[in-house]
Every structure is written in structure tokens, then in C-alpha cells.
Amino acid sequence: xxxxxxxxxxxxxxxxxxxxxxxxxxxxxxxxxxxxxxxxxxxxxxxxxxxxxxxxxxxxxxxxxxxxxxxxxxxxxxxxxxxxxxxxxxxxxxxxxxxxxxxxxxxxxxxxxxxxxxxxxxxxxxxxxxxxxxxxxxxxxxxxxxxxxxxxxxxxx
Amino acid sequence: xxxxxxxxxxxxxxxxxxxxxxxxxxxxxxxxxxxxxxxxxxxxxxxxxxxxxxxxxxxxxxxxxxxxxxxxxxxxxxxxxxxxxxxxxxxxxxxxxxxxxxxxxxxxxxxxxxxxxxxxxxxxxxxxxxxxxxxxxxxxxxxxxxxxxxxxxxxxxxxxxxxxxxxxxxxxxxxxxxxxxxxxxxxxxxxxxxxxxxxxxxxxxxxxxxxxxxxxxxxxxxxxxxxxxxxxxxxxxxxxxxxxxxxxxxxxxxxxxxxxxxxxxxxxxxxxxxxxxxxxxxxxxxxxxxxxxxxxxxxxxxxxxxxxxxxxxxxxxxxxxxxxxxxxxxxxxxxxxxxxxxxxxxxxxxxxxxxxxxxxxxxxxxxxxxxxxxxxxxxxxxxxxxxxxxxxxxxxxxxxxxxxxxxxxxxxxxxxxxxxxxxxxxxxxxxxxxxxxxxxxxxxxxxxxxxxxxxxxxxxxxxxxxxxxxxxxxxxxxxxxxxxxxxxxxxxxxxxxxxxxxxxxxx
Ligand SMILES: Nc1nc2c(ncn2[C@@H]2O[C@H](COP(=O)(O)OP(=O)(O)O)[C@@H](O)[C@H]2O)c(=O)[nH]1
Ligand SMILES: [Mg+2]
Numbered sequence: 001x002x003x004x005x006x007x008x009x010x011x012x013x014x015x016x017x018x019x020x021x022x023x024x025x026x027x028x029x030x031x032x033x034x035x036x037x038x039x040x041x042x043x044x045x046x047x048x049x050x051x052x053x054x055x056x057x058x059x060x061x062x063x064x065x066x067x068x069x070x071x072x073x074x075x076x077x078x079x080x081x082x083x084x085x086x087x088x089x090x091x092x093x094x095x096x097x098x099x100x101x102x103x104x105x106x107x108x109x110x111x112x113x114x115x116x117x118x119x120x121x122x123x124x125x126x127x128x129x130x131x132x133x134x135x136x137x138x139x140x141x142x143x144x145x146x147x148x149x150x151x152x153x154x155x156x157x
Numbered sequence: 158x159x160x161x162x163x164x165x166x167x168x169x170x171x172x173x174x175x176x177x178x179x180x181x182x183x184x185x186x187x188x189x190x191x192x193x194x195x196x197x198x199x200x201x202x203x204x205x206x207x208x209x210x211x212x213x214x215x216x217x218x219x220x221x222x223x224x225x226x227x228x229x230x231x232x233x234x235x236x237x238x239x240x241x242x243x244x245x246x247x248x249x250x251x252x253x254x255x256x257x258x259x260x261x262x263x264x265x266x267x268x269x270x271x272x273x274x275x276x277x278x279x280x281x282x283x284x285x286x287x288x289x290x291x292x293x294x295x296x297x298x299x300x301x302x303x304x305x306x307x308x309x310x311x312x313x314x315x316x317x318x319x320x321x322x323x324x325x326x327x328x329x330x331x332x333x334x335x336x337x338x339x340x341x342x343x344x345x346x347x348x349x350x351x352x353x354x355x356x357x358x359x360x361x362x363x364x365x366x367x368x369x370x371x372x373x374x375x376x377x378x379x380x381x382x383x384x385x386x387x388x389x390x391x392x393x394x395x396x397x398x399x400x401x402x403x404x405x406x407x408x409x410x411x412x413x414x415x416x417x418x419x420x421x422x423x424x425x426x427x428x429x430x431x432x433x434x435x436x437x438x439x440x441x442x443x444x445x446x447x448x449x450x451x452x453x454x455x456x457x458x459x460x461x462x463x464x465x466x467x468x469x470x471x472x473x474x475x476x477x478x479x480x481x482x483x484x485x486x487x488x489x490x491x492x493x494x495x496x497x498x499x500x501x502x503x504x505x506x507x508x509x510x511x512x513x514x515x516x517x518x519x520x521x522x523x524x525x526x527x528x529x530x531x532x533x534x535x536x537x538x539x540x541x542x543x544x545x546x547x548x549x550x551x552x553x554x555x556x557x558x559x560x561x562x563x564x565x566x567x568x569x570x571x572x573x574x575x576x577x578x579x580x581x582x583x584x585x586x587x588x589x590x591x592x593x594x595x596x597x598x599x600x601x602x603x604x605x606x607x608x609x610x611x612x613x614x615x616x617x618x619x620x621x622x623x624x625x626x627x628x629x630x631x632x633x634x635x636x637x638x639x640x641x642x643x644x645x646x647x648x649x650x651x652x653x654x655x656x657x658x659x660x661x662x663x664x
Contacts, residue, residue, distance in 0.1 A: 005276045025280075027273040029265050030234020030242060035219050049219045054272070062233065069223025081283055114607055115636040116287070121614030128616065135612060142604065 002067075002095065003076035004087040005055030008109040011138035012076060013052045016148050021139050028054045031066050038152035046152050050074075057087035059094040067095055072103040072151045079108045079135070082118040092131075103154040104131050107147045111137040181260040188253045190226070191218055203258055204239030213238060217256065220245065226254050234261050234268075324366040325627045326556060329649035331359055333562035336652075357401040363649070364438055367431055368500045370629070381507065382634070383423045386530070388415040388453050388460075390653050391430065395451055399437045408441060409448035415455040422460050422530030426654065427629070427647065428504045429460075429528070435497040436464040436524050443522070444468030460530045465523040471516045545571030546663050548593030552576045553583045553609070554625070555601055559648075563596055563625075566652050570659060580609035587613055591620045593663060599626035599637060607640035614641035621662045625650060 001009040010028050014020050017034045035049045053066045075092055077085040085108065092104055106127060108119055127133050132150045136143035161169065181202050186195035193214060200206065205213045216238055224230060230247040237243060242265035246257040335356050342348040392414035403410040433451065440449040447467030454461040471479060480502040505512045508528050516522035550572045554560040557578070564574045572594065577583035580601050587595060595613075599606040610622050624642040626633050637645045644658055 005272075006280050025273075025277070027269055027276050029269045029272060030236060030261070031232065032236035033216065033220055035216075049222050055276075066232070069221075071223060083283075111608060111611075114605075114611055114640055115632075117611075117639075121611055121641050124615035125617040133615070135608075135615065142608070 001050060001052045001074050001076060002088065002091045003055055004057045004078070004081075004084040007055065007076045007078040007081070007084050007088075008136075008138045009055060009074075009076045010052050012074075012107065012109060012136065012144060012147075013050050015138045015141055015144050017050070019141075023139070028052060030054060036148075038148060040149075040152050044157075046155055048148065048152060057084075057090065059091060064098060067098055070099055070102055071155055072105070073099070074147065074151060075104060075106045077106065077108050077119070079110050079117040079119045080113050085119050085123070103151060105147060105150050105154070106131055106133045107136045107143070108133065109136045109138060111135040111142050112139045179260070181258075183258040185214075185217075185256040185258070186250075186253065187255070194253075198258075202260070203237055203241060203243065209238075217245075221247065227252075234265055324370070325648040326559065328359065328363055328366065330556075330558040330562065332356075332363075332649065333558075333565070333652075335359065337565070353401050353404070357405060360398050360402065360438075364434055364497075368435070368497060371431065371500050371504070381425045382427065383425050385421045386424045386426050386429065387421060387657060388455055390657065391426070391433075392451065392453055394430065394651070394653055395433050395437060398434055399441060399449070402438060402441045403449055406441060406445070408444055408446070411448060411450040413450070413452040415453040415460075420457075422455055422528075424460065424528060424530045425508060427651075428508060430651075432501050432504050432526060433462060433464070435501050436526070439497050440464055440466035440468065440522070447521070455530070458529070458531070460526075460528045462526040462528075463523060464526075465521065467521040470518045470520050470522055471514070472518050476514055476516065546660065547571060548663060549573045549575070549590075550594040550596060550659075551583055551587060551592045552596045553578075553580055553601065553606075554596075554598040555579065556598070559598070559650075563650070563655075566650075566655055567594075567596070567659065570656060572659075580604035580606070580612075584609055584612055584616075587618055587620060588616055591618055593620065594659065595620050595622045597622060597624050597642070599624055599628065599633060607636050607642070610637070610642050611640045623658065623662060 001013060003009055005027065006025060010026075010032075011021060013032075013034055014022070017036045031051055031053045033049060033051055035047055037045050037047045039045045051066060051070065053063055056063055059067075073092065073095060075088040077088040079085075088106060092106075095102070108124065110117075124133050124135075132154075134143045134147040134150070136147055138144065164172070181199060183198035183200055183203055183205075184195070185193060185200075186197075188194045191214070200210075203213075220232060220235065221230070224247075226247065227249045228247075229249060232245040234242050235245045242261040244259045244261045246259070248255045248257060335352060339349070339352050339356075342352060392412050396410065396412045400410055437449060437451060444466040445468065449466045450464070452463045452465075454463075479498050481499055502512065505526065505528075510526060510528035513525045513527075514522065515525070550567045552560050552563045552567070552574060554563065554576075555578045560576045560578070564576055567574045575586070575592075577586070580597075581604060583595075583597075584604075586592075597606045597609060601609070604612070606624050606626070610624070613620070613622070621644075622642045623644045623646065624637040625646055625648055626637065627648040629647040634645045644662060646655060646658060
């Protein structure tokens with residue numbers, strides 16, 4: 001899970017793995033690892049091991065260390081903060097150097113706060129040409145399963 | 158680095174005690190691939206006890222998915238299942254390996270406190286910037302309201318605003334049904350009379366409901382929503398609403414529409430209509446014989462509307478009082494809620510217009526309304542045609558009655574229509590085959606109307622979207638347009654206006 005702090009990485013994992021949500025913000029320090037088995041169409045289910053790491057808008061050596069061995073990146077941005085989308089894309093580019101083959105999916109979170117969104121629909125329409133993009137809400141669950149399912153579907157074998 | 162063996166034994170012993178106490182080391186030794194063959198230290202401290210050992214070891218193993226087991230590794234600040242943070246070291250050992258766990262809880266807590274403050278400061282900074290903009294935006298509005306708004310008033314307003322949905326949805330359905338029945342009852346005069354009576358009651362109910370809603374919104378009202386007004390269509394609508402009321406009392410109703418001078422006035426049509434309907438239904442109520450008339454004049458700058466009757470008239474001393482809500486006896490013989498004229502006064506003020514009254518007992522009343530209606534830019538004034546439209550429209554509404562009425566109205570206009578009761582399927586369909594028009598209810602189960610429009614726009618779909626909502630608030634309108642809708646109309650759907658807007662959107 002890669003993205004600036006406060007965009008909802010921890011909340012997305014909590015929604016996906018435990019079906020819970022809290023609106024209290026508790027900064028993540030280090031890493032918390034969770035896992036969930038995901039069914040796939042016409043294939044064996046796959047167990048996703050999710051690394052929820054401290055949010056940063058740039059990769060430092062510590063978070064680079066956590067990235068080693070990752071098969072996929074779920075980049076997370078907060079739709080109500082345009083800068084967090086730029087941060088997610090920066091992180092994607094920086095992590096490409098370490099993980100050239102990792103699958104990347106973008107979740108633009110807090111869809112339940114749409115009336116406050118700064119990220120414009122045309123921007124996402126453009127980004128969809130580069131990678132799969134999902135509007136998600138950890139608060140209501142909208143789009144969360146599909147985002148993780150897209151990762152599961154993109155993983156070999 | 159300190160040379161341990163050189164230290165005196167007592168110091169070494171103390172140092173060792175302190176380190177063990179603080180770091181709580183636990184060593185798990187594995188043979189080959191994750192076969193546990195030794196445990197040294199306080200496993201329970203890390204939540205690894207006999208009962209849960211297998212599960213906990215699985216979780217540790219997950220941490221090393223994708224990593225090499227024959228290379229030294231450090232994973233700092235890993236949160237374990239029991240919530241404790243550890244530094245996790247992997248130490249390879251000739252084909253086997255050991256995991257060394259060192260407690261990092263107090264370091265994590267310290268770091269978290271510091272980080273939390275920093276992060277919250279950044280987030281608050283962002284929120285503050287936005288909040289200040291929003292505050293500036295609403296401050297004027299608030300200042301106008303502050304002196305008037307008691308808490309009870311606000312509560313009442315909120316209650317009535319939520320009631321608006323409950324009122325409008327069934328009214329829309331009822332009017333639509335009556336219209337359908339009237340078409341099929343053309344040959345049956347008895348049934349037509351019944352339908353006329355039914356329409357009359359519905360008009361009464363609608364006028365009352367709209368007045369109550371307007372009253373509930375408070376003096377400040379919502380934002381004005383100006384658009385090009387088709388005066389001829391407006392006059393026809395007023396006639397259609399008031400005629401059943403006038404006929405029941407044997408009154409003549411004369412409606413003189415404005416000469417169609419282009420360009421049309423730019424006015425808040427819903428409010429204008431509400432003013433006229435109130436004045437007209439009031440005129441009918443206080444007139445026993447003779448006639449009620451409506452005349453519209455538009456000179457390109459100002460709209461003048463004159464509503465006259467041959468009724469009982471109003472004495473000079475009562476003329477100011479009739480504009481107070483719930484006044485009694487303003488007009489002798491009055492009954493009913495008495496909200497109408499106070500609402501009219503409020504709406505006229507909101508629209509920056511004037512209202513003059515000329516009346517005397519026994520000589521009838523004449524209300525003259527003047528509204529500034531800056532001319533529409535001539536580019537947008539190109540009148541939408543009257544011919545049949547062509548194209549495909551999707552309707553998304555979870556209320557099957559409303560969906561059916563919208564479908565009928567669109568089919569009437571010449572469009573092919575597909576109905577959906579929820580957004581996700583409609584989105585799939587619209588992406589597969591973009592329609593020429595998408596009519597979306599604002600409040601849908603699951604994905605809301607605005608969320609659905611945004612999802613479509615962010616997937617490149619440019620189909621024109623018309624959003625319908627039972628919430629006649631500026632905020633609702635704003636959020637629909639912000640999400641990417643092209644037009645916004647409130648329920649109950651006024652089918653004449655609906656048709657006009659659809660023509661504009663497809664034109
Ligand atoms: N309204 C809303 N709030 C959210 C959503 N996701 C996260 N949040 C809130 O945003 C804050 C930061 O979330 P968190 O998951 O800790 O972000 P992280 O730093 O990326 O892990 C918390 O207060 C969450 O409650 C969402 O989808 N909708
Ligand atoms: Mg977090």
C-alpha cells in the first residue's frame with residue numbers, strides 16, 4: 001500500500017480484511033501485515049499479503065526496504081487532496097526503479113466525500129490509459145473489493 | 158564500538174540485564190524452509206503461545222514472501238497480531254535460519270506521537286485552507302440569516318427540507334397518472350369531469366406543499382437559479398393549473414401571454430411560477446363571479462405580470478397585513494393557510510423585484526409584479542425546435558413509478574428509452590454504448606447519482622447527464638454539477654420544463 005499519509009491506506013486494508021472502518025486517524029509507524037485470500041474467475045484463489053506501511057510522499061530508504069519482494073503496488077490517493085494524487089504518481093515512478101515488474105493499481109479514496117473532491121474526472125480518465133484506476137471509499141466500501149480483485153486478477157499464476 | 162570482554166564482569170552483567178529487559182529478545186530457529194526447531198526467550202511477550210503458535214508463525218512467514226531466506230534481512234517496526242511493534246531480524250545459518258525479534262514498542266510510540274502531530278498539522282493546514290474558502294463563501298449568507306435563525310427555526314427547516322422528498326415524489330407520480338388518464342378518457346365526459354376534480358385537488362395540494370416548503374426554507378431561501386424562460390409555455394402551464402379551479406366556480410380565466418420578443422428573460426422559473434400560481438389561485442379563491450386574468454409583458458429588460466380579479470377586494474387598512482404569514486381577516490371571508498401572499502412577497506424580494514397592489518372593497522384586486530430579467534445572451538437563445546428528437550436515452554431511478562413517467566415523457570419526445578433501477582448496471586451499459594442522454598436520480602441506493610456521474614466521466618463517457626432531485630437546495634444542485642452533470646432539475650418534475658431542457662441538451 002503506497003501513498004501519502006492520511007489518504008486511507010490503513011482504512012482500506014481494514015475495510016477489505018475486516019470489514020471495519022474508523023474515522024479516527026492513527027498514524028501508521030513501520031509496517032503492519034495482513035492477508036486475505038481472494039477468489040479469481042476461472043483460476044485458483046490467491047492469498048494477498050498486504051503491507052500497510054507508513055505514508056510518505058516520497059520513497060525514503062526505510063520504505064524502499066519495505067518494498068523489496070512486492071509483487072504488486074496499490075497506490076492510494078485521497079480524492080479530496082489533489083496533491084496526494086501527484087504524490088502517488090511520484091511514488092509509482094520511484095518504485096518502478098526497484099520493482100520494474102510489479103503490478104500497479106491506483107485507488108482514489110474517500111469517494112463518499114465526492115462533493116469535496118479536488119481530483120477531476122478528466123484527470124482519472126487520462127490515468128486510466130496508464131494503469132487500472134478505482135474510485136474507492138473505505139468508509140462505505142464502494143470500489144474496495146474491485147480494486148483488490150484487480151490486483152488478484154493481475155497476479156501470475 | 159565498546160569492547161565487551163574488556164569490561165569488568167559486574168558492568169557486563171548489568172549491561173546484559175538492561176539490554177534483555179528493554180529489548181525482550183526472542184529467537185526462533187528454523188531448519189530448512191520454516192520448520193521450527195528452537196525457541197529461546199519470552200514468546201508470550203509477542204503473543205506467540207502454544208494455542209496460537211501455528212497462526213502466528215504463518216503471519217511471520219507472510220512477511221518474508223518474495224524475500225531471500227539466505228540473506229541477512231531487517232524489517233524495522235513490524236506490528237504483530239497482538240499490536241506490539243518489533244524489529245525483526247532474519248539471520249541465515251548454513252541453510253537454516255533464525256528470526257530475532259526485538260521489542261520496538263516504546264520507540265514506535267515515541268515516533269508515532271511525533272509523526273501524528275506533524276501529519277495532523279499538515280492535514281489540518283489543508284483542511285483549513287479549504288474551510289476558509291468555504292467560510293468566505295457562506296459568510297454573507299450567514300450574516301443575513303444570523304439575526305433571524307433561532308435553533309428551532311433551523312430544525313424546522315431541516316425537517317421540512319427532508320419532507321420535500323416525501324411530498325414531491327408521490328405528487329409527480331399522481332400528476333403523471335392523471336395526464337395519462339386524461340389522454341385515454343378523451344371520449345368520456347363523465348370520467349373527464351372526475352379527472353378534472355382530481356387534478357383540482359392535486360393542484361391545491363401541490364400549491365400548499367410548495368408554499369410550506371418555501372416557508373420552511375426560511376427568509377433567506379436558496380440561491381436563485383436563473384435560466385431562459387419560455388413565456389408562452391409558462392402562460393400555458395399557469396392556465397393548465399388554474400383552469401380547473403376557475404371552472405369549478407364558473408369564473409372566466411383570461412391568460413394573455415407576452416408577445417414572443419427574443420431574447421427571452423433570464424429568471425428563476427420555479428420561483429416565478431410559484432408567484433404566479435399563488436396570485437392566481439388566491440384571485441380565484443376571493444372571486445365569486447366575473448373573471449380572473451393574467452397578463453405577461455416583456456420588454457427585453459423587465460418582466461411585468463399582472464394578475465387581476467373582479468373579487469371582493471381589499472380595504473386599504475388591510476393591504477399591508479395580507480403579506481404577513483397566517484394573517485386572518487385580511488380579506489374578509491378568508492380561510493385556508495394564508496401562507497400564499499407572504500411566500501409571494503418573499504419570493505419577489507429574493508428575485509429583486511417589486512409587487513404593487515391596487516384594490517378597493519367591492520372593486521376587485523390587481524397585483525402587478527415587476528422582475529428584472531436581464532436578456533439572455535443571444536447565442537443561447539436559439540429556440541429549441543418542436544420536432545421529434547432522435548437518439549437513445551437511459552433513465553436511472555429506483556422508483557419504478559417515476560422511471561415509467563420519465564420514460565413516457567422521453568418516448569413522447571421521440572427518444573428510445575432504457576430504464577435502470579440502480580447506477581452500476583447503467584454505468585456498464587453507458588460505457589458499452591454511450592446514450593445521447595442520461596437521466597439520473599440524485600438519490601439512488603448504493604452508488605449515488607453524483608458518484609455515478611463522476612464514475613462515468615472519469616471513464617471518459619461524455620453523454621449529457623440530466624440529474625433529478627427532490628432536494629431543491631443550492632448544495633444539492635452544486636454537488637450534482639460538481640460531479641459532472643450537465644443540467645439539474647428538481648422534483649416534482651414539471652414535464653413541460655423537462656421537455657424543454659431535454660430539447661436544449663440534445664439540440
Ligand atoms: N470519509 C472518509 N474518510 C476516510 C476514508 N478512508 C480513510 N478515511 C479517514 O482518513 C484518515 C486517514 O486514514 P488512514 O487509513 O489512517 O490513512 P493512511 O495514513 O493512508 O493509512 C482517517 O481519519 C480515516 O478515518 C474514506 O474512504 N472516507
Ligand atoms: Mg496508515
